[in-house]
Amino acid sequence: MRFDQPAGTNPIDRMKVVGQPIDRIDGPLKVCGVAPYAYERHDVVPNQAYGFILGSAIAKGRIRSFDLADAKSAPGVIAIVTHENAGKLGKPKAITANLMGGPEVEHFDQAIAIVVAETFEQARAAAKLIRVDYARAQGQFDLRAAIPSAKPVSDSSGEGSASPGRIEIGDFDAAFARAPVKVDVEYTTPDESHAMMEPQATIAAWDGDELTLWTSNQMINWAVRDVSQALLIPREKVRVISPYVGGGFGSKLWIRSDVVMAALGARAAKRPVKVALTRQQVFNNTTHRPATVQRLRIAANKDGRIVAIGHESTSGDLPGGGPETATSQTRLLYAGANRMVEMKLAVLDLPEANAMRAPGEAPGMMALEAAVDELAEELGMDPVEFRVLNDTQVDPEHPERRFSERNLIGCLRQGAERFGWAKRNPKPGQVRDGRWLVGMGVAAAFRNNLTMRSGARVAVDGRGIVTISTDMTDIGTGSYTVIAQTAAEMMGVPVSQVVVRLGDSTFPVSSGSGGQWGGNSATAGVYAACAKLRDQVAAKLGFNATDVEFADGQVRSGGRSVPLTDVGEMSAEDTLTYGDLGKKQQQSTFGAHFVEAGVDALTGEIRVRRMLAVCAAGRILNPKTARSQVIGAMTMGVGATLMEEAVVDTRFGCFINHDLAEYHVPVHADIPHQEVIFLDEADPQSSPMKAKGVGELGLCGVGAAVANAVYNACGVRVREYPITVEKIIAGLPRVA
Amino acid sequence: MGGALDVSRRGVIGGGAAAVAAAGIGGDEAEGQTPEPAVLMPVSMTVNGRPVSLRIDPRTSLLDALREHLKLTGSKKGCDHGQCGACTVLVGGRRINSCLSLAVMHEGDEVTTIEGLGTPEKLHPMQAAFVKHDAYQCGYCTPGQICSAVGVLREIAAGVPSHVAGDLDDRPRVSVDEMRERMSGNICRCGAYSNIIDAMTEVSRA
Numbered sequence: 001m002r003f004d005q006p007a008g009t010n011p012i013d014r015m016k017v018v019g020q021p022i023d024r025i026d027g028p029l030k031v032c033g034v035a036p037y038a039y040e041r042h043d044v045v046p047n048q049a050y051g052f053i054l055g056s057a058i059a060k061g062r063i064r065s066f067d068l069a070d071a072k073s074a075p076g077v078i079a080i081v082t083h084e085n086a087g088k089l090g091k092p093k094a095i096t097a098n099l100m101g102g103p104e105v106e107h108f109d110q111a112i113a114i115v116v117a118e119t120f121e122q123a124r125a126a127a128k129l130i131r132v133d134y135a136r137a138q139g140q141f142d143l144r145a146a147i148p149s150a151k152p153v154s155d156s157s158g159e160g161s162a163s164p165g166r167i168e169i170g171d172f173d174a175a176f177a178r179a180p181v182k183v184d185v186e187y188t189t190p191d192e193s194h195a196m197m198e199p200q201a202t203i204a205a206w207d208g209d210e211l212t213l214w215t216s217n218q219m220i221n222w223a224v225r226d227v228s229q230a231l232l233i234p235r236e237k238v239r240v241i242s243p244y245v246g247g248g249f250g251s252k253l254w255i256r257s258d259v260v261m262a263a264l265g266a267r268a269a270k271r272p273v274k275v276a277l278t279r280q281q282v283f284n285n286t287t288h289r290p291a292t293v294q295r296l297r298i299a300a301n302k303d304g305r306i307v308a309i310g311h312e313s314t315s316g317d318l319p320g321g322g323p324e325t326a327t328s329q330t331r332l333l334y335a336g337a338n339r340m341v342e343m344k345l346a347v348l349d350l351p352e353a354n355a356m357r358a359p360g361e362a363p364g365m366m367a368l369e370a371a372v373d374e375l376a377e378e379l380g381m382d383p384v385e386f387r388v389l390n391d392t393q394v395d396p397e398h399p400e401r402r403f404s405e406r407n408l409i410g411c412l413r414q415g416a417e418r419f420g421w422a423k424r425n426p427k428p429g430q431v432r433d434g435r436w437l438v439g440m441g442v443a444a445a446f447r448n449n450l451t452m453r454s455g456a457r458v459a460v461d462g463r464g465i466v467t468i469s470t471d472m473t474d475i476g477t478g479s480y481t482v483i484a485q486t487a488a489e490m491m492g493v494p495v496s497q498v499v500v501r502l503g504d505s506t507f508p509v510s511s512g513s514g515g516q517w518g519g520n521s522a523t524a525g526v527y528a529a530c531a532k533l534r535d536q537v538a539a540k541l542g543f544n545a546t547d548v549e550f551a552d553g554q555v556r557s558g559g560r561s562v563p564l565t566d567v568g569e570m571s572a573e574d575t576l577t578y579g580d581l582g583k584k585q586q587q588s589t590f591g592a593h594f595v596e597a598g599v600d601a602l603t604g605e606i607r608v609r610r611m612l613a614v615c616a617a618g619r620i621l622n623p624k625t626a627r628s629q630v631i632g633a634m635t636m637g638v639g640a641t642l643m644e645e646a647v648v649d650t651r652f653g654c655f656i657n658h659d660l661a662e663y664h665v666p667v668h669a670d671i672p673h674q675e676v677i678f679l680d681e682a683d684p685q686s687s688p689m690k691a692k693g694v695g696e697l698g699l700c701g702v703g704a705a706v707a708n709a710v711y712n713a714c715g716v717r718v719r720e721y722p723i724t725v726e727k728i729i730a731g732l733p734r735v736a
Numbered sequence: 737m738g739g740a741l742d743v744s745r746r747g748v749i750g751g752g753a754a755a756v757a758a759a760g761i762g763g764d765e766a767e768g769q770t771p772e773p774a775v776l777m778p779v780s781m782t783v784n785g786r787p788v789s790l791r792i793d794p795r796t797s798l799l800d801a802l803r804e805h806l807k808l809t810g811s812k813k814g815c816d817h818g819q820c821g822a823c824t825v826l827v828g829g830r831r832i833n834s835c836l837s838l839a840v841m842h843e844g845d846e847v848t849t850i851e852g853l854g855t856p857e858k859l860h861p862m863q864a865a866f867v868k869h870d871a872y873q874c875g876y877c878t879p880g881q882i883c884s885a886v887g888v889l890r891e892i893a894a895g896v897p898s899h900v901a902g903d904l905d906d907r908p909r910v911s912v913d914e915m916r917e918r919m920s921g922n923i924c925r926c927g928a929y930s931n932i933i934d935a936m937t938e939v940s941r942a
Contacts, residue, residue, distance in 0.1 A: 027867040028859065030875030031882060033810020033850035040809035120804065121795040197814045197822055197876040197925050246812070246876030247925050279815035476873030476926045628870045628928060635927025660819035660923060667920040671929040673912075 001528035003451075004579025006684040011550070012527065012619075013682075017488040017495060018689075021624035025495065026244075026480045035244045038216040039201035039276045044241075045212075048203060049078055051116050051265040051275035052123035053257060054130055055109035055285050056101055059653025060139035060349045063103045063112060067131035071115060074129055076122030079268035082113045086264050092226035092254070096321040096352045099230060099260040105134070106318060107351040108654035109284035111257035116269040139349030141653040143291050143316045146346035150314045153323055153345045159250075159515030159696075160448035161328040161360030163343045169397055170338035172297075175308035179299030182308075183374045187296065187367035187719045189326075190645035191655065192289040193282065194356050195665050198246020200286060201276035204262035212239045215259055217503075218248040219512035220471040224505050226255045231263055242503040245513075248475040249636075250355035253514050256286050283351075283658035288646055290315040290353035292326050292363050296371035304381050306336035306390050311368060316348030324353070325360030329446045329700070330368055332588065335392035349653055355514070357636065358696035361447050362703070366640065366721060369443035369704030374717065382426065383442050383708070384416050395586045404585040404685035407616035408444060411592035414677060415442070415614040419594040428715035429733045436598035437733070438609070439713025443705035445591030445613065449683075449692040450517040451582055454525030455508035455575035458487060458533050462568040464553065466491045467499040468529075472510035472522040474502055476632075477695055478625030479513065479522060485622060486523040486689070490530035492550030492564065508573055516589070516693025519621055524576045524687035531688075533572035540567055581685050589617035589692045593634070593702045597709035604729035606710055608638055612675045613702070618683040618692030626694050631674040633698025639666045641703040643722050779840045783808065784852030794840050798832075799823045801839035802849060810850035810879045814923070821922030824880035824887070825849045831887030833921075850879035853886065861942060862886050865935035873926035881922045885936050888918040892940075910940040 012018050029035035042048070056063075066082050083102030091098050101110035113130055117123035140146050152165030176182060202215040211233065217223045220240050228235040245252060258275045266273040277285060297310040311330035315323050327341035356362070376386040388409050395401040416422070424440040425431055431438045456470040468487050474480045484498040491498075501507065508529075511521035538545040543557035554561045581587075596610040613630050620626045643664040649656040657663045676698075682690035703721070711717050716731035776791040783806060790805055797816070802808045802825070811834055814822035818836040825834045826848040854860035859867070862882050872878040892914060897904045900917045908914055915936050916929075924932065 023867050024870065026875070027870075027872075028856035028863075030872055030878050031850075031859065031863040031866045032854060032856050033808075033812075033879040034856065035875055036809065037812075037876065039813075040803070042807045042809070119793060119796075120800060121793045125795075195925050197820065197874065197923065198812070199814070245874060246814075247874040249925070276813065279817065279819070476875065478873075624870050628873055628926075628931065631930050632873055632927030635929060636925070659817060660815050661817070665923060665925060666927070666929070667923055668916040668929050668933070669920040671916075671927070673933070674930040 001531060001574055001576050002579060003576055003687055004581065006581065007688045007690055010688055011490055012689055014489060017485045018621055019619065021622060022481065022485065022495060024478060024481045024625060025484050025500065026474065037198055037244050037246050038203065038214050038242065039274055041203055041214045044214060045205045045272045048272045048274050049116050049118060049269050050120040050123045051114045051262055051273045052127040053111045053261050053275060053277065053281065054113040054127045055281060056105045056112050057132065058105055058134045058136045059108040059141065061105050061137040062135040063105060064133040064135055070129040071126045074122065074126035076118040077115060077126045078118065079116040079265060080113060081264045081268045088232060090229045090232050092229040094222065094226060094254050096318050099257045107349060108652065109281060109351065111261050111285060114261040114265045116265040116273050139653045141348060141350055141648055141650045143293065143346060143348060146316055146348060147293060147314050150344035150346035152342060155322045155325060157325045157355055157359040159355055159359050160450040161325040163325050163327045163341055166342040168340040172308050172310050172338045172340040175338035176297055176299045176310065179307050180302050181378050182297065182299035183371055183378060184297045185371050185374060185719060187294045187370060189292045189363035189366055189721045191291045191648065192356060192640060192644050193646050193663055194249040194251035195660065195663065196247025196249055196251055199277040199279055199282050200252065200256045200258040202258045202262040203272060203274040204266040205272035206266055209233065210237045211263055212241065213259060214241045216245050216252055217242045217255065218245060218252045218473050218475055218514055220473065220503060220505050221509045221512065223255050227259060230260050240505040242473055245473055245475040248513060249357040250359065250514065251286055253355055279660060280658045283646060283655045283663065287352045287354035289356035289359065290317060290324050292324050294326055294367040296367055298371055298375050300375060300379060304379050304386055304389050306334055308338040309334060309336045310340040312342040313364065314344040314346060315353065316346040317353040318349065319347055321353055324363060326364035328360045329364050331397055332395060332586065333444060333446050334390040335396055339396060350648065358447060358699045361700040362640065365446065365701045366703040369701050370707045373708040384412050384421060387412055387444055402585050404587045405618065405681055405683045406588065406590060407679055407681060408590040410679055411590055411614040411616050414679065415592040415594050415612055418677065419612045421594065424712065428712050433598065435601055437601050437713045438596065438598050439709045439711065441595045441597065441705045441708030441712055443593045443701040443708060445593055445615065445697050445701040447516060447589050447697040447700045449587040449589050449686060450515050451578050451687055452511035452517045452521040453575055453577045454511035454521045455573065456510065456526045456529040457508050457571060457573040458529040459571035460564060460567065460569065462565055464493065464497050464565050465499060466493055466497060467501065468526055469501045469507040470510045470522065470525060471505055471507045472502050472518065473513045475513045477513060477518060477629060478622055479518060481625055482519055482523050482621040483526050486526045487530060490527060490534065490550065493553055508575065516696040519693060520687050520689055520691040523621060524689050527688045528574040528576040529572055532574045533570060536570060536572055537567050585685055587683065587686055587692065589694065589697045591615040591697050593705035595705040595709040597706060597713050599710060599714040599728065601732065601735055604725040604732055606642055606723065608670065608706060609672055611672060613698055614677045614679065615694055615697055616679040616681050617694045617697055618681055618686055619690040620678045621689065621691050623678060626678065627676045629695040630676045630698035633695065634674055634702050635666050635671050637699050637702030638670060638706060641706040641721060641723060645722050777840050779843050781842045781844065782846045784848060790839065792839050794838060796839045797835050798837045798839045798842055799834040802834060808849050808851050812876050812879060814877065821884060822877045822880040824883045824922060826883055826887055829890065831884050850883055853882065862939050865938045869931045869935040871928050871931040871935040873928055877922060877924045881924060881932055884919060884922045888915060889936065889940055891918065
């Protein structure tokens with residue numbers, strides 16, 4: 001099915017099942033610990049051996065030699081693979097650093113060997129006995145020092161965030177210079193780790209020249225492609241299975257070293273091998289969100305209208321890598337005749353920088369929406385009113401291009417009402433609650449909507465069961481459930497009669513999970529397959545396909561009604577593809593974040609006290625799972641704002657706080673009760689589902705809302721994230 | 737590149753003070769020791785009401801004994817260092833990080849894992865509340881959260897004080913502050929905390 005005209009009325013509009021806040025259908029398996037994750041598949045293949053990956057102890061240079069003697073003779077060791085015996089390997093085009101290093105080392109903890117042994121304990125112990133003779137080279141690990149050599153680059157995150165190296169509309173410099181009210185501020189965001197709870201893990205099994213991988217991956221079809229390119233074997237020989245994924249956030253968009261090393265280990269050991277990365281390896285062996293240095297220049301007339309808006313960002317990556325597209329949203333979020341964005345990339349020898357949840361917007365909005373707060377204060381305007389005044393219903397760079405749906409103003413207004421924004425004292429440091437200085441902050445939420453072609457197969461079995469098969473993944477997003485709801489709505493059966501099978505490369509290729517496109521795109525693919533099957537069923541029954549209705553287990557048309565079970569076994573497969581609706585109109589998702597924060601007047605300790613997000617993001621397929629997406633993103637935003645920082649050791653070229661004791665993510669005690677409101681919206685430009693994404697929207701802007709609340713509470717503006725005690729305590733008001 | 741910390745060239749993993757400094761970045765064990773030949777030790781315990789006897793490498797954590805030897809994979813490995821709580825199980829009714837405990841230390845112990853609390857057909861009340869309140873997303877931390885939640889409500893009922901107790905002599909009461917404090921060793925990166933507290937609150941009132 002091709003989607004190149006706005007959606008008309010269709011069976012999803014009934015919203016009998018779609019749009020209902022039903023419990024996750026995979027919930028009972030997850031809460032009982034019987035949903036099988038990658039490393040846990042004792043059932044799929046016998047005789048599994050254990051692999052342990054050795055990472056490079058240097059960040060850049062060469063391996064002169066390995067001394068494997070002790071490791072080889074250690075108890076239980078079956079095989080050791082290094083670059084010397086791995087055979088020829090390729091580098092997947094989508095990946096910047098080789099997944100197996102040697103003799104060249106590209107980054108710290110790059111995988112350079114795998115030890116395969118009978119047990120995990122034996123493999124781990126033996127890996128420590130490998131002696132490596134390195135020739136260490138100088139590397140550049142300091143973003144600040146690399147800025148002078150950074151060059152403008154045009155790039156897309158591939159996830160809906162894109163920016164040119166430099167673009168200017170109107171005359172930015174002149175307008176900025178002339179304007180009466182302005183801010184010119186630098187914000188920095190640190191490197192961050194995805195820190196998903198399940199480290200990357202893979203079981204690899206060869207059957208002749210055919211390779212099966214049980215792994216933890218967001219994009220099954222990309223994984224097949226990348227395994228093929230890495231191991232130089234045909235795609236047809238690769239099968240990837242990933243029905244449950246213990247968190248991704250972008251870390252599992254592409255295969256990582258666990259996949260390649262498990263496959264190489266299994267080939268050498270001549271038996272299946274299972275490998276999990278350690279938590280430490282997640283930080284330096286895999287990817288991270290890169291640090292940014294951003295400059296915001298925004299100027300307004302005294303009436304509050306923006307006349308010039310400029311955003312520059314610099315980040316770093318390995319040679320051949322890409323930038324954090326932190327300037328992207330600034331092209332679309334606010335009106336203003338004179339505009340410029342510039343995005344630069346420096347070469348760094350740190351581990352590979354790559355997509356982490358809402359790449360671009362997450363750090364970009366942390367800077368932009370805090371700078372906007374600063375400008376509103378300069379103007380003496382309420383920050384909600386300032387944003388409302390500067391809303392745009394068209395793409396500011398191409399005014400002929402409208403937004404398909406844009407209700408940012410509604411989000412701000414409803415949120416302000418619900419949160420009690422009117423009680424906010426605009427002057428910082430004025431509100432006390434015992435020892436706490438209390439403040440409120442607001443920020444817009446913005447994230448583009450992407451649609452991706454997606455396929456599915458639907459089958460009915462003559463006994464009332466509808467089975468959906470697609471290589472779509474569920475990374476906690478609720479894919480199983482919203483796909484079941486879609487199939488139930490389309491085929492007229494209860495959700496309890498829908499079986500959803502995901503995450504297997506033998507199933508039709510789906511959108512996969514990324515860029516907040518998965519929910520809308522994957523269900524749209526299911527819609528297409530079901531529409532095709534409906535037509536086939538109608539034809540088999542001799543019904544007129546245009547007035548046929550599937551409801552209550554019946555197929556009805558022209559006064560006739562036949563049980564769906566009567567059609568016997570039938571199936572259909574289809575892929576929904578997209579025309580250029582997304583180009584003709586700008587599809588984006590919007591929201592407003594409201595935060596109340598307390599700052600201890602004596603110690604500077606920061607506590608988030610209340611959080612509210614209001615989202616306008618198309619049809620919400622399941623308000624329960626969508627709400628969880630948003631509160632989870634709000635939680636991640638609190639982390640980014642107040643605690644998360646992968647600290648670069650510029651001597652060794654690594655992230656030194658590489659575990660969950662030293663890299664702090666929010667815990668229960670950090671997060672208050674969170675509220676989410678979804679505005680009623682259906683976007684016929686997006687897909688037959690009329691849905692968009694919310695999984696990343698919830699993260700975009702929330703950090704600035706926290707920062708703005710901290711500022712309103714205590715009057716200290718920190719422009720170097722994360723906002724930690726030592727950065728604010730000196731600026732706190734004097735305590736009487 | 738500080739001269740005192742220049743540990744390039746030979747023997748980064750070989751020995752000496754500089755090598756220790758570098759190894760400490762990437763390694764989690766002492767370097768350069770040849771392991772003893774494999775020695776297996778016997779251990780017997782009760783897991784989910786069932787007696788089990790293992791002959792096991794003494795280096796094996798309770799978590800790996802459960803996951804790899806008994807194939808009870810409900811308990812998760814998120815960090816293997818007691819930093820995330822995904823491996824939380826109940827031993828003698830009290831919650832522990834099973835990754836921080838060697839299996840051979842548990843001779844005679846009664847271990848309850850997530851599989852021992854309920855099944856998809858017959859959920860434990862805490863499991864049912866997690867489903868109802870959508871108190872999870874990816875599900876990987878969930879068994880640990882649930883075991884921990886069950887343990888927390890027992891600890892509060894038993895009068896065990898916490899960091900947020902106003903007075904150590906008062907009996908603690910179930911409150912969101914108490915639950916958030918006591919649950920803070922169980923990380924959920926998907927960010928279901930608000931819903932987890934809702935689920936626990938419901939169970940505590942039942």
